[in-house]
Amino acid sequence: MEAPRLSSLGRDSRASRLIISLLVLGFAALLLAAAVAFYVQRQNETDAAQVAHTLAVEASLGGYASAMERMETARRGLILTQNPAFATIMDEAEKRSRAQLASLAALIADNPEQRARVAELQGHLDVYGRHYRRTLGLRGADRDTLLAGFATDRGVIEVRASRAIVEAMLADELALLREREARQKRTQMWFYATLLTAGLLIILVAAATLLLIRRTLVDLRSSRAELHRLNENLEEVVDARTGELKRANAEIQRFAYIVSHDLRSPLVNVMGFTAELETARQSITSYLAKGEADGWQAPDATTRLAIEEDLPESIGFIRTSTQKMDRLINAILNLSRQGRRTLAPERLDLAALVQGIVATLQHRIDETGTDVVVGDLPLIVNDRLAVEQILSNLIENALKYLQPGRPGVITVAGGTDLGRAFVAVTDNGRGIEPRDHDRVFDLFRRSGVQDQQGEGIGLAHARALAYRLGGTIELQSELGVGSTFRLVLPIEWRSGEEHA
Amino acid sequence: MPDQQPVNIVMIEDDQGHARLIEKNIRRAGISNKIHHFLDGTSALEFLYDAADGPVRNGPALVLLDLNLPDMSGTDILAKLKADSSPLRRTPVVVLTTTDDKVEIQRCYDLGCNVYITKPVNYESFADAIRQLGLFLSVIQVPDPDPA
Numbered sequence: 001m002e003a004p005r006l007s008s009l010g011r012d013s014r015a016s017r018l019i020i021s022l023l024v025l026g027f028a029a030l031l032l033a034a035a036v037a038f039y040v041q042r043q044n045e046t047d048a049a050q051v052a053h054t055l056a057v058e059a060s061l062g063g064y065a066s067a068m069e070r071m072e073t074a075r076r077g078l079i080l081t082q083n084p085a086f087a088t089i090m091d092e093a094e095k096r097s098r099a100q101l102a103s104l105a106a107l108i109a110d111n112p113e114q115r116a117r118v119a120e121l122q123g124h125l126d127v128y129g130r131h132y133r134r135t136l137g138l139r140g141a142d143r144d145t146l147l148a149g150f151a152t153d154r155g156v157i158e159v160r161a162s163r164a165i166v167e168a169m170l171a172d173e174l175a176l177l178r179e180r181e182a183r184q185k186r187t188q189m190w191f192y193a194t195l196l197t198a199g200l201l202i203i204l205v206a207a208a209t210l211l212l213i214r215r216t217l218v219d220l221r222s223s224r225a226e227l228h229r230l231n232e233n234l235e236e237v238v239d240a241r242t243g244e245l246k247r248a249n250a251e252i253q254r255f256a257y258i259v260s261h262d263l264r265s266p267l268v269n270v271m272g273f274t275a276e277l278e279t280a281r282q283s284i285t286s287y288l289a290k291g292e293a294d295g296w297q298a299p300d301a302t303t304r305l306a307i308e309e310d311l312p313e314s315i316g317f318i319r320t321s322t323q324k325m326d327r328l329i330n331a332i333l334n335l336s337r338q339g340r341r342t343l344a345p346e347r348l349d350l351a352a353l354v355q356g357i358v359a360t361l362q363h364r365i366d367e368t369g370t371d372v373v374v375g376d377l378p379l380i381v382n383d384r385l386a387v388e389q390i391l392s393n394l395i396e397n398a399l400k401y402l403q404p405g406r407p408g409v410i411t412v413a414g415g416t417d418l419g420r421a422f423v424a425v426t427d428n429g430r431g432i433e434p435r436d437h438d439r440v441f442d443l444f445r446r447s448g449v450q451d452q453q454g455e456g457i458g459l460a461h462a463r464a465l466a467y468r469l470g471g472t473i474e475l476q477s478e479l480g481v482g483s484t485f486r487l488v489l490p491i492e493w494r495s496g497e498e499h500a
Numbered sequence: 501m502p503d504q505q506p507v508n509i510v511m512i513e514d515d516q517g518h519a520r521l522i523e524k525n526i527r528r529a530g531i532s533n534k535i536h537h538f539l540d541g542t543s544a545l546e547f548l549y550d551a552a553d554g555p556v557r558n559g560p561a562l563v564l565l566d567l568n569l570p571d572m573s574g575t576d577i578l579a580k581l582k583a584d585s586s587p588l589r590r591t592p593v594v595v596l597t598t599t600d601d602k603v604e605i606q607r608c609y610d611l612g613c614n615v616y617i618t619k620p621v622n623y624e625s626f627a628d629a630i631r632q633l634g635l636f637l638s639v640i641q642v643p644d645p646d647p648a
Contacts, residue, residue: 261568261598261599262568264598265515265518265568265598266515266517268515268517268518268521268598268619268623268626269515269517269518269521271622271623271626272517272518272521272623272626272627273517273521274623275623275624275627276521276524323622326622337601
C-alpha cells in the first residue's frame with residue numbers, strides 16, 4: 001500500500017521540477033527576445049542615423065561640386081565676355097563653395113580619410129581662388145596667352161583635381177552606405193532569426209509545460225482516487241480492528257467477572273466451614289470446662305493446648321487470609337464491573353467537582369492539618385462518575401501518603417494544552433521511587449513503606465478509567481519531596497470514541 | 501386443608517458446601533421443613549414438575565435457587581417457574597447467589613423472583629442472612645400450586 005503512493009509522489013516532484021525549469025526557460029527566451037529586439041532597434045536607429053549622415057555628406061558634396069562648377073562656369077564666362085556680372089556670380093559661387101566646404105568638413109569630422117580629402121579640396125579651392133583673382137584683370141596679350149593655353153590653365157587643372165577628389169569622396173561615401181546597408185540587413189536578419197528562435201522556444205516550452213501539467217493533473221486525480229480508496233479501506237481496517245479489540249476486551253472482562261465469581265464460591269465454603277470449626281471448637285472448650293467442673297478426667301496438656309491455642313490460631317490465619325482474598329476478588333470484580341459500565345458524557349465543571357471531593361475528605365484534611373488549594377480548572381465533557389473516581393483517588397492518595405512530620409500541602413491545578421484538558425494533583429508527600437513509577441499503576445502493586453491500608457487497586461483502576469475516557473495519567477515524583485499526578489483528558493469526549 | 505400441608509423447601513445449589521451451610525443455618529433458625537436438595541437444574545425441574553412427592557402434585561413449596569448451575573442458568577429455571585402457564589408461578593422463589601451485579605438482580609426481579617439474597621463471603625453475615633430467611637419462612641404464607 002505504501003510503495004505506489006511514494007513513487008507517484010516522487011514522479012510528482014520530478015514533474016513539478018521539470019515544469020518549473022521549463023517555465024524558467026520560457027521566460028528566459030522571452031527576455032532574450034525582448035533584449036534582442038531592443039538591441040536591434042537601437043542598432044537600426046544608429047544605422048539609420050549613419051545612413052542619413054552619409055546621405056547628408058553626399059548632398060553636401062553635391063552642393064559643393066555644383067557650386068564649384070558654377071564658379072568655373074562664371075570664371076570662363078568672365079574671361080570670355082569680360083562682363084562684370086559674371087564677377088558677381090563668381091563671388092557668390094565662391095562664397096557658397098566655401099560655405100559648403102565648411103559644412104562638409106563639419107559632417108565628415110569623424111572620418112580622417114575624408115578629412116584629408118576635404119583639406120585637399122580646401123587647398124585646391126584656395127589655389128583656384130588665388131589664380132582666379134590673379135587672372136581677373138588680365139587684358140590683351142596676357143588674356144590671349146591665357147586663352148591659348150586654357151587647356152593647361154591652372155584653374156582648369158584645379159577644378160579637375162577637385163572634381164576627382166569629390167568623385168573619390170562620393171565613391172567612398174557610397175561604399176560606406178552600401179556597407180551600412182549591408183550591416184543593417186545583417187542585423188535585421190539576426191533579429192528575425194533570434195525572434196523566430198525565441199518564438200519557437202516559447203511555443204515548445206508552452207507545449208511541454210501544458211503536456212506536463214496535464215499529466216500531473218491526471219496523476220493527481222488518480223492518486224486522489226487512490227488515496228480515497230485507501231482511506232475508505234483504512235476505515236474498514238480500523239473498524240475491523242476496533243471490533244476485534246472490543247471483542248477481546250469484552251472477553252477479558254467476562255473472564256475476570258467469571259473468574260472472580262467462581263473464586264468467590266469456594267471462598268464462601270472456606271469461610272463458612274472455618275466459622276463452623278470455630279463454633280465446634282467453642283463447644284468443645286465449653287464441654288471441657290463443664291467436664292472439669294463435674295470432676296471429669298481432663299484431657300492432657302497437649303490436647304488442651306491444641307484446642308485452646310493451635311486451633312484458634314489456625315482458624316484466625318485462615319480467616320484473615322480468606323478475608324484478604326475476598327477483598328482482592330471484590331476489587332477485580334469491581335474493575336470488571338467498571339469496565340462494563342456505560343459511560344455517559346456530560347458537561348463537567350472540574351473546579352466544582354474537585355471542591356465536592358475535597359468536601360467529602362474534609363474530616364481527614366482537618367485531622368492531618370493539610371492545606372488543600374484548588375486552582376482554576378477547565379470545563380470538560382466527560383462521564384461524571386468516572387472523572388470523580390479518578391480525581392478522588394488521586395487526592396485521597398495525596399492525603400494518604402504525606403511525609404510524616406511535614407505539614408501537607410496539596411495543590412490541584414489545571415488548564416488546557418494542545419486541545420486537551422489536564423488536572424495536576426501535586427503534593428509535598430513522601431514521593432515515589434523512580435523504579436516504582438510504572439509499578440504503582442499495576443494491579444495489587446504498592447510502593448514504599450507499607451504503613452497504610454490498601455490493596456494496590458486505586459491507581460490501576462484510575463488509569464484504566466482514564467484510558468477508557470480517552471485520557472492518560474502521568475506521574476512525576478521525587479522520593480521524599482512529593483509527587484504530581486497529571487490527569488489528561490479530552491476537552492470534549494464522546495462515548496463513541498471509547499477504545500473498548 | 502392446604503394450610504395444614506407442610507411447605508417443602510426445594511434447594512437448587514450445585515455447591516455441596518454452600519448447601520450444607522444453608523441447611524445448617526436454616527435449621528438453626530428453627531425451621532424443620534423438609535429440604536429437597538438438587539445439584540443441577542435438570543433434576544430439580546424434574547422433581548418440581550413430575551415427581552410424585554414434588555410440589556405440583558404434592559402441596560406448597562418454596563424454592564431456594566442458585567444462579568450458577570452446571571447444566572443451565574438459574575435465570576432459565578426462574579423464567580420457567582414464573583412463566584404465565586406454569587403451575588408453580590405463585591411459588592415463592594428466593595434467589596441465593598454470589599452475584600451482586602445490579603443488572604443481574606434487576607433481571608431476576610423482572611422475571612418474578614420474590615427475594616434476592618447475595619451470599620456474603622463473610623460467614624457471620626451469611627449465617628445471619630440465612631437465619632433471617634428462616635425467620636421469614638416461618639411467617640410467610642405459601643400458596644398451593646395450581647392444579648395442572
